[in-house]
Amino acid sequence: MNGAESLVRSLLDAGVDTCFANPGTSEMHFVAALDHVPGMRCVLGLFEGVVTGAADGYARMTDKPAATLLHCGPGLANGLANLHNARRAHAPVLNLIGDQATHQAPLDPPLTADTMAFAQGVSVWTRRATSADRVAADAMEGLRAAIEGPGVASLILPSDTCWDEGGVVAPALPRGPRPQADAKALEVAERMLRNGRRTALMLAGAALREAPLELASRIAQATGAVVMAPTQVKRVQLGQGRLMPAKVPYAIDPALEMMAQFDQIILIGAKAPVQFFAYPGKPGVPYRADTVIHTVTRPGMDDLHALDVLAEALGVGAALPLPAAPDYGPISGAITAEAFAAGVAQLLPENAILVDEGVSFGRAVYPALAHAKPHDYLQLTGGAIGDGIPMATGAAVACPDRRVVDIQADGSGLYTVQGLWTQAREALNVTTVVLSNQRYAILEGELKAVGATQGKTATDMLTLDRPSIDWPSIAKGFGVPATRVEDMESFAKVFEAVNAEDGPHVIEVMI
């Protein structure tokens, strides 16, 4: 058995049965092993950014890593942006990155690059395999690191470690339970929740699932604390009967305004909030300088246990009934941000997965989702745009029985538009709703924020309307049917219809 085969067999034994791939020459022995050993679902992306974003989406929905198969150096580089998002989401991903054979690398062939440095920038664990007999064991260490992180683990595979004979199938490594919060940290949090000061209970990562959110909402109701989430979240379970955490606004002034109320912030699986970008003369964090920050659990720890202990210690009661859904009026008229958000919330299918890369126009969607049917909400977490189409693709691979809806800003969607083809190929149940404003609207706002007026050169760099992008044509080119809509009635009609059908569809919403 060669190294590649031992690797594939070990991955399958350990439960890694999905591989998002864009292979190159240095990965051919691994491809041959995937071909030869049955059991791995291989999903091809036309570009590595699709591959890595799909692995991120898959991980968020399954809580286990998919493998990626990436080509050496520049191939990995093409996938870094969405690995950065996965890193910031603490999403488990196991990258398998081909590389020059051990003896070829010193000759510096043209494709040789510093694969190690590229991988380290996004990974909690990085290793270059050195021999066929160790390569499967290396992968099992990487897998454990990805799951325990949770995060991105990267195994670099010189091609000789795959083609050499002597591969040894390696067992999955034992994993301990998630670390629990320190008793002292819990006591401090309890005291803070009783001291009558204005408190944010900031949740992130796994703490935003239904069970911990329900505990947090009971704690909040008992103590007057406010349940909050970061500006961009990995995955929140939202909808009727669930508490919607408020998110820290992206724009600095609303963020400062919202966070100024808090005397103390208790962190459950979350980091203290920080502004995405600095602005001249404004603070780098949205909370007050005298706000007390207290960490109960860090990412990867047992958030549910911590909230359980706190709820018990505080003797909180059952959650109060949440407010009933508003009486939605008919869906009609012009496509404003608010009408669009309300329409999506009203029509979102039960148990849908909503991927939000709506950027500027889509910012009204999140608050409207409080009264939608129960669903999962995913978002790019690292600010690296171009995650929406790939993440929706991976989520749909992970959950074939659920509808995935990607609320997609046009400028961001064009980064990784090739992902539509994978949706067509795999017949994935994804509705991509493109918000077509034909500009980088968020940057127009940012330019205004720095006090500049917008002249011709800046306009040329911030607008996408010369020529107009024709999304239905692009989607058709990649094999995905598409419809353009210009008012809310048409949007509602198309959105309902395609969500009930099998397979992908693109709706271009002219805004």
Place this chain on the structure above:
Amino acid sequence: MNGAESLVRSLLDAGVDTCFANPGTSEMHFVAALDHVPGMRCVLGLFEGVVTGAADGYARMTDKPAATLLHCGPGLANGLANLHNARRAHAPVLNLIGDQATHQAPLDPPLTADTMAFAQGVSVWTRRATSADRVAADAMEGLRAAIEGPGVASLILPSDTCWDEGGVVAPALPRGPRPQADAKALEVAERMLRNGRRTALMLAGAALREAPLELASRIAQATGAVVMAPTQVKRVQLGQGRLMPAKVPYAIDPALEMMAQFDQIILIGAKAPVQFFAYPGKPGVPYRADTVIHTVTRPGMDDLHALDVLAEALGVGAALPLPAAPDYGPISGAITAEAFAAGVAQLLPENAILVDEGVSFGRAVYPALAHAKPHDYLQLTGGAIGDGIPMATGAAVACPDRRVVDIQADGSGLYTVQGLWTQAREALNVTTVVLSNQRYAILEGELKAVGATQGKTATDMLTLDRPSIDWPSIAKGFGVPATRVEDMESFAKVFEAVNAEDGPHVIEVMI
């Protein structure tokens, strides 16, 4: 004057008047300065890989750097693959990469990444600016490094170095002449060319322009040496009346066969050839173990001077007349690799720029070009696919009066297909000829080469025909007119017609 304005003014003073850009929030002050100070042509790409590949193409045609404007961390990461190609081409590029403000970076906002490590992997020079009063001087050092390398220089711009007042316009730094070959190295080369042994005169980089090639061809005729070029070249001036250097074949067996004949290899601006990838049991370099390798000039040195000295020392005569063009028959019938290559060669407009990312099917094009009208031939040099559409875009920006023809493999073209939009927006004279075989044919060959039979899983990872990609629809979506052709008559008719028109066109050639 703030740092950004001092930077823009210094770049313009130094002759950098073109900026390929995909900005983000951290670059808004630089965008404002570009808007405020007239003179910089800013060309927007929808994805950073388009931006960096265009800068590569621009540099190859002008021999001077364009600036790129890239967003921090993941933005740069998206552009790394084509910067890798530029690095391998020794093409001068000056990257301006936004980053978190100096005081914000330690707070680790979501978009923060190891921008420095990413940049160092592709750059001959990398620096993080530290203050507004130094930022323009930093850029001038980077510019000199890019030109002298020649290569990629990367200046990371924390946003406060752009927005702070106190910017100081900096003058371009003096640059010395290109280093000349060592006299001893020239004497050794002369002796080698006289010793009667079988010799390859291997040229790369600037040595493949018309004047040095002409000298090399006279030396070859006088001494029996063979003029050669690497497998993938930065830029060769080809066509009627010019010697066509033989390229080292990509595939290992033909490469070994060709190079086995040589007792000695003399390098002018070139590295000794190395195989793109290792294969089990095969050597890593294509030449014999006893072949003598002698370096006369390295990249960036004065190749023309070296060849002049050698020609003089050897007393070579005028070049013999080159053979006349073959009598091309009518262009008709099925689209075979040979018919296609002959058709392109016959119809290529005078003084065209031919970008070759034809990969497998396109491999017949290069030899056929010997008898085309005089033209420039560019190729991706680092093996990072997805350089064709962006490089053609940059070459067309550099040379608005010349027709650019991109011979484009379909799988590679899909990596950076967004570049078509920039061609439409800038009304660039680019004909993109997509070779649509709907598969990664090169990888099918590589899989065969490793001795594997191709089963369903491998086929799924190597084919693009489920669903078929519809290039005319995609092109139309990006604003570029497109035509599909299925036989040589139609190809010839469309190719001639669109080459005579202004603006871009895509021809999808079904093969």
